Amino acid sequence: MRWRTNKLVHFTYLAAMNSVGSPSPRISPLDGLGRSAVAACAEALALLSFIGKCSVALGQWVIHPSRIRWRPLLHNIASAGVGALPIIGLLSFLLGIVVAYQGSGQLRQYGANIFVVDLVGISMLREFAPLITAIIVAGRSGSAYAAQIGTMAVTDEIDAMRTLGIAPLEQLVLPKILALLIALPLLTVFADVCGVFGGMVMARAQLGVGFEEFLGRFTKVVSVTTYLIGIGKAPVFAAIIAMVGCFQGFRTRGGADSVGRQTTRSVVQSTFIVIVADAMFSIAFSALDI
Amino acid sequence: MSVAATANPAVIKISNLSTRFGEHVVHDDLDLEVRQGEIFAVIGGSGSGKSTLLREMILLHRPDAGSIRVLGVDLHDIEDAAALALRLRWGVMFQHGGLFGSLTVMENIGLPLREHRELDDAAVDALAAQKLALTGLDPEVGAQYPSELSGGMMKRASLARALVLDPELLFLDEPTAGLDPESAGEIDQLVRKLRDQGGLTIVMVTHDLDLLWQLADRVAILAGGRVAGIGSMTELAEIDHPAIRKFFDGPRGRAAQVQTQELRESVVPQSAHLRSSSWKPK
Numbered sequence: 118m119r120w121r122t123n124k125l126v127h128f129t130y131l132a133a134m135n136s137v138g139s140p141s142p143r144i145s146p147l148d149g150l151g152r153s154a155v156a157a158c159a160e161a162l163a164l165l166s167f168i169g170k171c172s173v174a175l176g177q178w179v180i181h182p183s184r185i186r187w188r189p190l191l192h193n194i195a196s197a198g199v200g201a202l203p204i205i206g207l208l209s210f211l212l213g214i215v216v217a218y219q220g221s222g223q224l225r226q227y228g229a230n231i232f233v234v235d236l237v238g239i240s241m242l243r244e245f246a247p248l249i250t251a252i253i254v255a256g257r258s259g260s261a262y263a264a265q266i267g268t269m270a271v272t273d274e275i276d277a278m279r280t281l282g283i284a285p286l287e288q289l290v291l292p293k294i295l296a297l298l299i300a301l302p303l304l305t306v307f308a309d310v311c312g313v314f315g316g317m318v319m320a321r322a323q324l325g326v327g328f329e330e331f332l333g334r335f336t337k338v339v340s341v342t343t344y345l346i347g348i349g350k351a352p353v354f355a356a357i358i359a360m361v362g363c364f365q366g367f368r369t370r371g372g373a374d375s376v377g378r379q380t381t382r383s384v385v386q387s388t389f390i391v392i393v394a395d396a397m398f399s400i401a402f403s404a405l406d407i
Numbered sequence: 408m409s410v411a412a413t414a415n416p417a418v419i420k421i422s423n424l425s426t427r428f429g430e431h432v433v434h435d436d437l438d439l440e441v442r443q444g445e446i447f448a449v450i451g452g453s454g455s456g457k458s459t460l461l462r463e464m465i466l467l468h469r470p471d472a473g474s475i476r477v478l479g480v481d482l483h484d485i486e487d488a489a490a491l492a493l494r495l496r497w498g499v500m501f502q503h504g505g506l507f508g509s510l511t512v513m514e515n516i517g518l519p520l521r522e523h524r525e526l527d528d529a530a531v532d533a534l535a536a537q538k539l540a541l542t543g544l545d546p547e548v549g550a551q552y553p554s555e556l557s558g559g560m561m562k563r564a565s566l567a568r569a570l571v572l573d574p575e576l577l578f579l580d581e582p583t584a585g586l587d588p589e590s591a592g593e594i595d596q597l598v599r600k601l602r603d604q605g606g607l608t609i610v611m612v613t614h615d616l617d618l619l620w621q622l623a624d625r626v627a628i629l630a631g632g633r634v635a636g637i638g639s640m641t642e643l644a645e646i647d648h649p650a651i652r653k654f655f656d657g658p659r660g661r662a663a664q665v666q667t668q669e670l671r672e673s674v675v676p677q678s679a680h681l682r683s684s685s686w687k688p689k
Binding site: 283 | 462465466467491494495497499501502503504505506507508518519522523565568
């Protein structure tokens with residue numbers, strides 16, 4: 118039996134080598150550039166069509182709420198929302214400290230210590246809290262979505278689901294999108310609170326601005342619009358993260374290495390698109406003068 | 408062509424089927440007919456498009472041209488509701504089982520019932536337990552998760568799930584691939600048992616010569632995008648076609664062929680060559 122095992126191991130090794138170091142002929146750089154450009158365009162189109170399908174299916178859920186799959190939805194809210202609270206709380210608290218600390222040196226020079234409230238309040242509520250929350254959730258949940266769906270694709274589970282008459286989109290994707298649409302704005306509020314608290318701690322330690330003084334000014338200079346702008350971005354980020362994660366999961370082909378590749382892609386892509394979307398929000402808001 | 412089965416009506420009728428992946432032509436004007444109550448096997452080298460053909464028959468892949476009729480329904484531009492109704496009339500056992508890792512074996516088997524039949528939990532469990540027993544699995548296995556099962560048990564659980572809605576048509580994708588000779592032999596017996604119960608049409612994609620010789624009523628060999636030969640194994644063994652000869656020539660060549668094909672397809676080493684060494688031409 119021994120020799121046979123060895124032979125089989127050898128065969129497996131050869132087969133694995135074959136699939137990794139593919140024997141495709143060398144291609145010229147220009148050819149490669151063209152191919153990757155075409156592949157990128159094809160992927161963008163596929164993503165668009167996936168977003169379209171998700172939107173239609175989500176629309177059907179809104180029209181027929183009886184079709185909503187509550188179990189996976191609630192499970193996803195718990196894992197993506199409640200589970201992310203500690204890390205988001207800690208990181209936004211630290212971010213608040215950093216912003217206040219970086220500002221304190223400049224502000225002290227001009228004796229404008231109290232303006233740390235404006236600095237921390239507006240920057241956290243408007244930009245940092247939604248962004249840091251989205252990036253953490255992309256790394257935490259978006260990657261998990263891609264890995265879960267990717268693994269299911271590799272083990273025939275997605276195909277099995279289709280043949281059993283269960284739409285993978287309804288069972289796997291919509292609960293995730295809906296869960297993030299609910300969880301991410303709430304997480305952003307939590308990040309707002311923790312971030313501003315971090316700023317307050319630093320303002321008191323470095324600039325002698327007490328909590329009471331800080332909060333007194335906070336209500337005057339930070340408008341509700343600032344708060345709503347930050348919260349308003351969250352659902353958009355949520356949709357991006359959930360859809361890109363699921364989309365990359367469905368693009369998994371072949372074996373385990375592909376799952377890893379698609380998971381990485383999902384994180385890189387969703388983080389990228391989230392930051393681009395944030396920049397576009399900034400441009401739009403400045404054009405609208407809000 | 409086999410004479411015996413001509414009386415039975417066609418369950419699957421494929422005509423002028425063409426499939427391409429980019430430049431690569433998989434099926435080129437392929438015609439095929441599966442008749443009621445037979446065990447029909449599709450074989451062919453790797454890349455011959457047999458798995459794609461199976462996927463096209465079960466609505467997982469859309470062909471580029473041609474028509475496929477399954478159970479009297481044309482699959483081309485089928486409506487969602489009709490597709491669902493059709494899917495409930497067939498069962499599929501996937502090569503890797505396709506069991507849901509987050510559910511126990513019993514939950515997996517009961518899932519189609521829970522989704523599509525208005526039954527209470529007790530009735531679902533009773534039916535699932537019945538199918539579990541039919542496939543020869545112990546009741547304790549029902550509480551386990553797919554990750555805890557051996558390859559053979561996984562395939563049986565998958566078969567139990569495929570049978571739970573009492574389908575008219577059963578598709579098996581490599582039913583014995585990746586199994587040790589003993590488990591593979593048990594799958595043979597299970598398929599035979601299902602056939603003997605009557606009424607069920609079985610379509611399988613396989614490399615397993617034992618399974619082919621012992622069970623398949625008719626076999627189609629795919630080569631060059633078409634059906635290179637169709638008939639019982641004994642009939643095929645006499646046809647002089649390069650693709651068919653490759654499959655049959657010499658016990659050693661044959662064993663190696665099976666081994667390399669399966670290695671290429673699944674990377675998981677197969678032990679089919681062990682079983683086929685005991686094979687004798689009829």
